[in-house]
Amino acid sequence: MVQEPDADRVAATRDRLVTPEEATRLAELFRLLGDPTRARLMYALLEAGELCVCDLADAVEVTDTAVSHALRLLRTAGIVASRRAGRMIYYRLADAHVRMLLDLSREHLKETG
Amino acid sequence: MVQEPDADRVAATRDRLVTPEEATRLAELFRLLGDPTRARLMYALLEAGELCVCDLADAVEVTDTAVSHALRLLRTAGIVASRRAGRMIYYRLADAHVRMLLDLSREHLKETG
DNA sequence: ACAACACCTGAAGAGCTATTCATATGTGCA
DNA sequence: TGCACATATGAATAGCTCTTCAGGTGTTGT
Numbered sequence: 001m002v003q004e005p006d007a008d009r010v011a012a013t014r015d016r017l018v019t020p021e022e023a024t025r026l027a028e029l030f031r032l033l034g035d036p037t038r039a040r041l042m043y044a045l046l047e048a049g050e051l052c053v054c055d056l057a058d059a060v061e062v063t064d065t066a067v068s069h070a071l072r073l074l075r076t077a078g079i080v081a082s083r084r085a086g087r088m089i090y091y092r093l094a095d096a097h098v099r100m101l102l103d104l105s106r107e108h109l110k111e112t113g
Numbered sequence: 114m115v116q117e118p119d120a121d122r123v124a125a126t127r128d129r130l131v132t133p134e135e136a137t138r139l140a141e142l143f144r145l146l147g148d149p150t151r152a153r154l155m156y157a158l159l160e161a162g163e164l165c166v167c168d169l170a171d172a173v174e175v176t177d178t179a180v181s182h183a184l185r186l187l188r189t190a191g192i193v194a195s196r197r198a199g200r201m202i203y204y205r206l207a208d209a210h211v212r213m214l215l216d217l218s219r220e221h222l223k224e225t226g
Numbered sequence: 227a228c229a230a231c232a233c234c235t236g237a238a239g240a241g242c243t244a245t246t247c248a249t250a251t252g253t254g255c256a
Numbered sequence: 257t258g259c260a261c262a263t264a265t266g267a268a269t270a271g272c273t274c275t276t277c278a279g280g281t282g283t284t285g286t
């Protein structure tokens with residue numbers, strides 16, 4: 001690789017581009033959604049609004065331990081929020097952006113097959 | 114886990130929910146964006162519109178081989194599209210949804226810190 | 227206080243993934 | 257035709273990730 005077809009634009013792109021750090025954080029966000037179990041949990045919350053761990057385990061048909069592990073990652077990343085009610089802990093999507101993200105992705109899937 | 118706090122809503126959620134198959138495909142989409150290198154490639158394309166492999170390698174500061182491998186995954190998934198021009202192959206984001214997805218995610222990062 | 231429950235956490239192993247190295251393919255130019 | 261270049265591909269390995277198992281914490285009801 002010797003040529004540099006459009007060196008100026010490349011330099012500009014590299015400069016204006018998301019920094020490696022920002023990219024890493026963005027990738028982290030996507031990575032968390034990039035697991036079938038976690039994705040299903042997120043869409044369950046999108047659909048139901050708020051669910052406790054046992055409900056989520058039931059809805060997604062996964063061990064409650066696996067759900068707990070998954071939720072910890074999502075919680076730590078600030079993608080979901082939780083609320084305690086007695087022995088149960090209810091989870092919900094953290095913010096509107098995440099909700100839009102999930103909707104938009106489904107759109108993409110619908111239209112691109 | 115013995116109780117079922119809201120069995121009806123859970124059942125409804127499980128039924129109306131994205132199917133495991135759909136969830137797997139959605140997760141697959143996110144998983145592809147969930148790697149720093151691929152994420153940076155995507156944002157480079159978002160910024161520049163269209164870039165060849167060597168430009169991308171330069172912008173993202175990764176081996177051209179690594180870029181090629183990464184692009185193959187993205188291409189196969191239909192997230193990016195390519196066009197040949199002489200010896201070079203130019204890549205671009207495949208559709209508007211993907212572009213919105215990338216923008217929205219950056220918003221999320223900006224506002225949630 | 228004790229038992230049952232909802233949930234969390236740490237460790238461990240199987241499976242997956244990203245990068246690298248070596249090599250192959252296809253294109254343009256002389 | 258032959259060489260240089262841009263990109264693609266295959267194999268291999270190091271590193272990561274998800275699930276499970278075993279046990280721990282906090283809460284309710286009796």
